[in-house]
Amino acid sequence: MGGDLAPAAVVEGAVLAARRHITILLAGVRGELERELHRYPDASGLDVRFLDADEVVTMDESASAGLRRKRRASIRVAVDAVARGDADAVFSAGHTGATVLAAHAAFGLLAGAERPALATILPTLAGHAVLLDAGANVECRPSHLVHFAVMGAVFARVALGIERPRVALLSIGEEAIKGNELTREAHRLLKSTPLDFIGNIEPHDVFTGHGDVIVCDGFTGNVALKVSEGVADAIQALLRQELSRTWPSRLGMLLSQRAYRRFRTRVDASAYGGAPLLGVGGLCVVGHGRSSAEAVRSAIELAARYAERDILGRLQRELARTTVVSQV
């Protein structure tokens, strides 16, 4: 039920995933969901089931108030299905705060985790990087950033196969003294961990591949990601404007559009579709509010892949072994 284009885009994404043989449980208002589902002639042949939930946490509610007031909120019904073992993972494109809170409440924290954090897998010129927190914690203390670094490093190892991830702290200025109180103290703490901490990374190097794990508070991470999308969109609009002027430049557009689309696919939400919520004892993937059907499909497949590869179990075992967390 959640997301700017819900339920249409979410149901369509679920249908796309179901066609690839993933069993789907749709949590929400059954009448609405059935109506959406019946748009697809092959729906009756797909393994799509329903979890009745007649309430939805809306974007203008605070997460805690929304979940407190709405005992039958769709996000709660969805995470409960995972907690009971009826589903392997939950995906939502709705209220991020409510998703984080509901997952935290239903799954609890993994041993060694202090707070859940949203990890976004970024495309870089060199491959991929994990940026966290991407928006689960808008207020952070320095020790939280150290916990994010540990979780991010474990995640980069088990999910991206990077044996010894280079951890960087997002700040404004490379030098340890640059940044705000949060980053200066986090820098000091990170230096004393056994992580491969490579120091501060400046925002313009996020996409160059200088770091494998990029750590920041959730407000800054969310701003960085959303600004990136805005710039990519603006470039696309300006390129179109400029390139549609003359006949030869329209040819140029055709050629450059393809190149551009490759980048866009790598950058934007449709490519990865969702950010795994790290630190909780269940698989949870959070989608962009503007998730298209393709983004939803991609996120559901990501969640399914993580379930098949037991990413959660591996995270849990590695985190429990990582003593650094308790030292901070």
Added chain:
Amino acid sequence: MGGDLAPAAVVEGAVLAARRHITILLAGVRGELERELHRYPDASGLDVRFLDADEVVTMDESASAGLRRKRRASIRVAVDAVARGDADAVFSAGHTGATVLAAHAAFGLLAGAERPALATILPTLAGHAVLLDAGANVECRPSHLVHFAVMGAVFARVALGIERPRVALLSIGEEAIKGNELTREAHRLLKSTPLDFIGNIEPHDVFTGHGDVIVCDGFTGNVALKVSEGVADAIQALLRQELSRTWPSRLGMLLSQRAYRRFRTRVDASAYGGAPLLGVGGLCVVGHGRSSAEAVRSAIELAARYAERDILGRLQRELARTTVVSQV
């Protein structure tokens, strides 16, 4: 003396500006500056003078410690020349914190200003917007953001000619309750001002032109700007990669490069070259650390234009009239 490419790029930029009949005072180590200047055969015919300063605040120093230790730091010598009336404006591509602190100390604050803020003029799909603070204040209280909004609105009026600027608060989520403690409280305060406050703006809308004045703390503003540069650079690199593959796509590159360059010129530092420091009683333009000679020239010309149009006097008069500042 300041900036990643200094003194070469700064002196070259000064020469470019001097050729356009702007009188230049170069503050720094005279031997080094003369050596750079003598690379230009026409230098002796240009109005370029020297202000001796044998020390430089370096990037690994804190602003306050650097200025305290180095009584003859080039940035101090430069701002002092403006404070004495020997120059109309100061430009630096060096240590931002040191520039802000030195300008604040030498010029004092304008009546109605509580803190200086760096204002960046952003290109948007609709025209231009002012984003502040772009990096002068890494820690902010909600009332500071209100002061930035007032200064930004006055600046948008006098420098960009926008009669009633729409003021937006940069946050993660459009709703008033979204964001962190700082933005939630700032939102509440901004609603009670006579400004045309249009609410929160999400980071992906920074470049769409939804707001004329975009307000945030200096850490967030600096991250947003630097990430934007990083994305633009990454897109350029990927476009090049993709477009240089085949003969026809090389043609596409030629065409799209031109379109891309237009955007890049609008986005990056070279276009505007510098961010005016608002709130202090003297004209000060802060350049990007990576300022090229073109960026330096552009920033010097911006400073000269502001001096000619008495932007400072107009800011001062309008700010003094704006009672909102004292209400917060």
